[in-house]
Amino acid sequence: KNEVEQSPQNLTAQEGEFITINCSYSVGISALHWLQQHPGGGIVSLFMLSSGKKKHGRLIATINIQEKHSSLHITASHPRDSAVYICAVKGTSGSRLTFGEGTQLTVNP
Amino acid sequence: NAGVTQTPKFQVLKTGQSMTLQCAQDMNHEYMSWYRQDPGMGLRLIHYSVGAGITDQGEVPNGYNVSRSTTEDFPLRLLSAAPSQTSVYFCASSYRQGQGTSGSSPQFFGPGTRLTVL
DSSP: OOSEEEEOSEEEEETTOOEEEEEEEOSOEEEEEEEEEOTTSOEEEEEEESSEEEEETTEEEEEETTTTEEEEEESSOOGGGOEEEEEEEEESSSSOEEEOOOEEEEEEO | OOOEEEEOSEEEEOTTOOEEEEEEESSOOSEEEEEEEOTTSOOEEEEEEEETTEEEEOSSOTTEEEOOSSSSBOOEEESSOOGGGOEEEEEEEESOTTOSTTSOOOOEEOOOEEEEEO
16 A cells, blocks of 8 residues: 555546545655646646645645645636646655655646 | 756666766755656655765665765766666755754755656
């Protein structure tokens, strides 16, 4: 069993829909990262959080430490949101991140 | 401020050849790392460094060497390329993990190097 699991693996939505991507992890963590990988391959950090909720524009990330679960929400989705979204966790010791396999999101016009 | 740069962007090697993937950052980040990304798998850590002169192995270090003689540069060397090393390689940097209330800091990724070993 992977330490970090994302669902769904693939997600297709219509423009304007509300999107939710889930991340579950099995280890104690000090922080969780959400990353976006563009179709061209570049990877960008979206959020880093250790508790509660963060919002940036149409993106919202939440984390429940007790349930070992995080969600990434996209409101009013747009075709330019089409990308792979990756969840990664940092354990309670050391510097390393463990990554989920990613969720491929396609938003159709 | 160029961020994290990687060269080359594409490379084709023959089995047994050696090469170095270059990575540089201009943000004075202590922590640098190399990942490989393969279809159906998450990013996997090859080697990492928490500062100049300090390196350590990640999840999949076999067949790769690294060194960190300066804060800015973190090259990845393939000693004798094998087809199993065909992958996309990403370099990343951040402030040293453990700072701040979360014990973590945002990761900055390079654009990636697509390597094919024939």
